[in-house]
Amino acid sequence: MSCLSKEYRLNSSRDFRQIYQSGKKWHTPSFVAFFRSSEKLEIGFVTSKKVGNAVFRNKARRRLRAIVLENENIIITGKYVFVAKDELFNKSYIELQKDFNFAFKRLNLYK
Numbered sequence: 001m002s003c004l005s006k007e008y009r010l011n012s013s014r015d016f017r018q019i020y021q022s023g024k025k026w027h028t029p030s031f032v033a034f035f036r037s038s039e040k041l042e043i044g045f046v047t048s049k050k051v052g053n054a055v056f057r058n059k060a061r062r063r064l065r066a067i068v069l070e071n072e073n074i075i076i077t078g079k080y081v082f083v084a085k086d087e088l089f090n091k092s093y094i095e096l097q098k099d100f101n102f103a104f105k106r107l108n109l110y111k
Helices: 015-022 055-069 085-090 095-106
Strands: 024-025 031-038 042-046 078-084
Touching: 015 031, 015 042, 015 078, 024 042, 031 095, 055 078, 055 085, 055 095
Parallel strands: 042 078
Antiparallel strands: 024 031, 031 078
16 A cells, blocks of 8 residues: 555544554654554544644644555554654654654564
C-alpha cells in the first residue's frame, strides 16, 4: 500500500473507543501509540486542537502517516491509533522514526 487506502483506515468512533479502553499504549515525546490485536490492519490518526490550527494538525497526521507507511511491511496486523503531540514539530523526521521504532519495540509490534 503506497497510500493509506480506505480499507486500512479506522473511521468509527466505536473502534477508536475500544482501542483507547482495551488496547496497549506507549507514550513517546511526539506521539502516543495505541494497539489492539486484530486479523486486519487498520490505522487511525488523531490530532487535537492543542497541536495547533488545521494546517498544523494536517501536517502532524501526514508526518505520522509517512512513518507508518514506511514501516508497514514490518509491523504486525492489528488496529492502531496514533495521537500526535505538539512536540512532534520540534523533531526531525529521523528523530520521529527513532521514536516510532522505540515505541514498537517496547510494544513488541514488529514481525
